[in-house]
Amino acid sequence: MDYVKSKSFTLAHGILVLLVAITMIAAACSLSGCLGSPSDEDAIRAKLTSELDSIKNLDDSFVDEFSESINMSQLSVYGIDGVAFMKSYLDGFDYAIDSITVDGDRATAQITITCKSYTGYQGALQNAVTDITANPDEIAALSSDEINQRIGEIVIGSLDGVELAATEPVTITYTKVDGQWEPASSTSGDIAAALMTN
Template sequence: MKKVLAAAVAAMMLTFGCVALAGCSQPSSEDVIREGLTRELDQVKNLDGELMAEIGAQDAAGELETYGITAQSFMETYFDGFDYSIDSVTIDEGDKNKATAVVTLKVKTLTDVYTKITEASQEFATSDDVSSMTEDEINKKVGEIVLQAISEVPATETGAVTLPLVCENNEWQVTDAGLQQLGIAMFNL
């Protein structure tokens, strides 16, 4: 499960790394940045199927398939309840090709997810039902338990996340350091 989430973090960073927020020379770079971030974060908030599939495709080993879970359904369950606010966008006064956006996310914490999964799995493992089940039935039931446990974890607000941006070739891009911070915050690591 941890491998799947690590792959998802990497995929999220790659997805947002491809984001180009056009218009460095626009009169209102703040608006261009805000609109671009809104467009990208709305994909997560709205559980965009294409984005969830792209993130889920990083489950190269098929670790989740053993439990009858698709990586896409796992990501959709994890991001259910996701929300965000763009608190500020500031263009650097000394270098107009640099900016900083501050966002606050509302997302499930992995600690809470792991705790809920562990509790539910232990309850299942000690039930009488397990002894009469085949390995495939047990794996399928574990998959159901995992998705149910994740769905029961409420999304909570993170602290402010600072995203540095740079303007290159007339496009605003979140820097690698900003993408890393965003990935960490998205999965509340």
Template sequence: METTKKSLTKGALLALAVALAATMLTGLVACGGESAEDVIRKGVTEELESIKNLDQAALDEIMAGAGAANAGLEEYGIDMEEFCRTWLDGFDYSVDNVTVDGENATATVTITCKSLAEGINIFMDKVTALTEDPEAMSKSMDELNQMMGTMLMEGIGEAPVETNTVDLPYVLNGNTWEPGPGFDTALSQAFAGGAL
């Protein structure tokens, strides 16, 4: 049971981290006399600021893209929006540098966020304790799932905040700076607190 729940939960949370990163997979269009550096810095700042402020539109976009994560969390009676708010409580960022080299650019961003990986570890410790409790193990699967949902939310709430610096690649397509290869993977790992 433990291995299955861990892999299901990790898969769901990785999908959530990817969905969060996908909210930033938009092109950044140069306007007027703005430099490429300014366009990229402004675009990245606007996207991350909406996540920091837990704007409803950003949360809706994350939840819409979460798909498998949403289904995985519903099994435990967890509301996706409540989960996102718990996870992103304390989120912060800084756009440290933007370098442009012809049609390629890199935004170096520092992300401060609760570690999903550590939240999972805390959750799994709680699940281990649960499986060693004969009274708890006599409950129905639905009751166990509800208990595990509570423990998962506790685990994410108790997860330490980690700071990760990530280089986000951009490529110029016409007059639009678009996320380059590896953008979503790098950003989702930064949001998750490393690879899940």
């Protein structure tokens, strides 16, 4: 009888130890994200990384959408393909996710973007225009189409040599909707503004 009691106690003790171990493993996994869904911060980081990588990798759908949003089609009169222009402008694009702060169903992510300097581009363009207007006789001999073609060459040529520069930090606001983190509707505009002001 004592043997049976001893075995029962040992078995009960073993089950208790096993249950405690399972509970501790489950708790550790919930903290590290090995069970169930990722943490809110990880979910936001993954979503943001996916979006920014589409820019970094010059994803065609992003470049097309971005070109349309800032009406790059107006450059066609100068013989410039808006999509080609944006791909050249975004060549060298990179980013850093500086921080992600979650507060209930709202969160903010701060990023810093590196791309061709828009200020540098404007300066190079101004220098090129100054150079060509220094010889008014040359321009006077050109037709309107030839002048537009020359402007297109100046625009593209000015963009090619522009150095990369970091933007001011951009803050993106997220809201959790039906369990999914959604960026604010102004996000595309905020990123576009950063790309055009560095």
